Amino acid sequence: MDLKALRYAPTHEWAYLEGGIATVGISKFAVDQLSDLIMIDLPAVGTKLTAGKDFGQVESVKSVSDLYAPVSGEVVEVNQAVAQNVQLLSEDAYDKGWLIKVKIEGTSLPSELMDDTAYQKKVAEESH
Amino acid sequence: MAAGELLRTPLHAWHQAHGGRMVDFAGWSMPVQYTSIVEEHRTVRQSVGLFDISHMGRLTFFGSGALDWIQRVTTNDVARLTDNQIQYSLMPNERGGMIDDLLVYRQPFAFIVVCNASNRDNVLAQFERYPVQAEAKLADRTLDTAMIAVQGPAALDIVQPLFNQPLGSVGYYHLTMGRLLGDADAVISRTGYTGEDGFELIVGAAQAERVWEALLESGQERGIRPCGLGARDTLRFEAAMPLYGHELSDTINPFEAGVGWAVKLAKGEFVGREALRSLKANPGRKRVGLRLEGKRIAREGYVVRFDGREVGRVTSGTFSPALDQSLAMALVAPDAAPEGGSWIVDVRGHEVPATVVPLPFYRRTETHT
Incomplete structure (x- = not known):
């Protein structure tokens, strides 16, 4: 996966589109901010997602955070390894740590999603 | 409160320079964690951790009326304290609701009351509402001192080499006075909020960073870590120590909270006594x-x-x-x-x-x- 090709929601979820299927995860920055992850709730295969609506929750020692869908579509695959061991996200938020695969509506990712440059700029601002 | 208005402890710059994730806690900018709450927690259980708790209120009392003054507005029996002993106590209002929970230190010529950061103003106001006749002075030393907790099974081994008085003989809920690093006056108590052995050190604000760094160096071989308020909370939680605002509050009485033992109804008159007597009979x-x-x-x-x-x-x-x-x-x-x-x-x-x-x-x- 070319990390530069990821597109990001302002709520720190990422999407990577290939052949009509979007792989969705949360950014390393978000994982680091959450820290001490305990568990994650992910939707079942077949669930219909709407961009901007929550599709699951991730729980850390400190808090529970909703996950927001960066794309609309239908869940076609869930990363069971992460569902069973959320610590995988701390090791690798991208290749091993993807969350779900979504058959998207339409042919492209929503234009509101940020490219890598815009997202890194936002993260730099939030770190201060 | 805007970020610029938050109070800062004497160690604030150190926290920022060492990866402390700063949050607003009771009007103070405090580190919630440096690396991971779980790692910091485990370090305290297995070895030793260092906490900046300078946000806690530190009130010093002098004069012949000091004992009666504290006795009147707290629930535990201050007269039972011997010199250099400490007690857990509670400050009730007239209805038996809790204003705060406290530690009362008795020193040969003074008392220190340590209260929660979030309640310092209310605690001060309650002392002012119930003055005593005899001579007594209250000095709020919160801003010109620092307080550092050293907690964990290795705590004694890392504090002792820096201190000029024996610490091993200081019992649980007792204190001693002496000097750290040769010249830094310190009050050291064998207290804590983690369920482990440990000490809490009160030093002048100007000495705080030097003492903090010396403690880190002293504990280096034992794997000491600076720990944030996140681990402080999970540690006190496992030890089932009440946290004001959660297990104890204006509407959660001491008998519900499991700290009814700190209410000494027989010690004589004090604020909230009759209300607490009723609550004890029917805690809810x-x-x-x-x-x-x-x-x-x-x-x-x-x-x-x-x-x-x-x-x-x-x-x-x-x-x-x-x-x-x-x-x-x-x-x-x-x-x-x-x-x-x-x-x-x-x-x-x-x-x-x-x-x-x-x-x-x-x-x-x-x-x-």
């Missing part, structure tokens, strides 16, 4: 420990059900790093029996089965002097 709810199935955390305010009936709410909950379980404390109706019947915590719509377990969840195995 009781505090229980719950172990939840699975990993979901029962957080403050979540509803607790017993045999399908709502019986109370969670006051604190976390995923215990020492026990590797989801645990919670809850205040529940007195008729909810621990055995038999089924306990459920409603975790955001998930009905999670739970079991009543004894408090504290964690108790250290070693005993100390």
Whole structure:
């Protein structure tokens, strides 16, 4: 996966589109901010997602955070390894740590999603 | 309160320079963690951790009326304290609601009252509301001193080399005075909020960073870590120590909170005594420990059900790093029996089965002097 090709929601979820299927995860920055992850709730295969609506929750020692869908579509695959061991996200938020695969509506990712440059700029601002 | 207005401890610059994740806590900019709450927590249980607790209120009392003054507005019996002894106490209002919980230190010529940061103004106001006739002076030393907690089984080994008085002979809830690093006056108490052995050090604000760094160096071989308020909370939680605003408050009385032992109704007249006498006879709810199935955390305010009936709410909950379980404390109706019947915590719509377990969840195995 070319990390530069990821597109990001302002709520720190990422999407990577290939052949009509979007792989969705949360950014390393978000994982680091959450820290001490305990568990994650992910939707079942077949669930219909709407961009901007929550599709699951991730729980850390400190808090529970909703996950927001960066794309609309239908869940076609869930990363069971992460569902069973959320610590995988701390090791690798991208290749091993993807969350779900979504058959998207339409042919492209929503234009509101940020490219890598815009997202890194936002993260730099939030770190201060 | 805007970020620019937050109070800063004398160690604030150090925290920022060393990766402390700063948050607003009771009007103070404090580190919630440096690396990971769980790692910091485990370091304290296994070795030793260092906490900046300078946000805690430190009030010093002088004069012949000091004892009576503190006696009048707190629940424990100050007259029972010997020199260099410390007691846990409570400050009630007239209705028996809790303004704060406190530590009262008795020194040969003074008393120190340590209170929660969030309640310092209310504690000061209560002292002013009930003055004594005899001569007594109160000095709020919170801003010109620092307070550092050194907690964990290795605490004695790392503080002693820096201090000019013996610490091993200082008993639990006792204090001593002396000098750190040759010239830094310090009050050192064998107290803490983690369930481990440890010390709390009060030093002048100007000495804080030097003392902090010397402690880190002294503990380097033992794997000492600076720890934030996140680990402080999970540690006190496992030890089932009440946290004001969660297990104890204006509307949660000491008998419900399990600290009724700190209310000495027979010590003589004090503010709130009659109200507390009634509450003791009929405390209302009781505090229980719950172990939840699975990993979901029962957080403050979540509803607790017993045999399908709502019986109370969670006051604190976390995923215990020492026990590797989801645990919670809850205040529940007195008729909810621990055995038999089924306990459920409603975790955001998930009905999670739970079991009543004894408090504290964690108790250290070693005993100390």
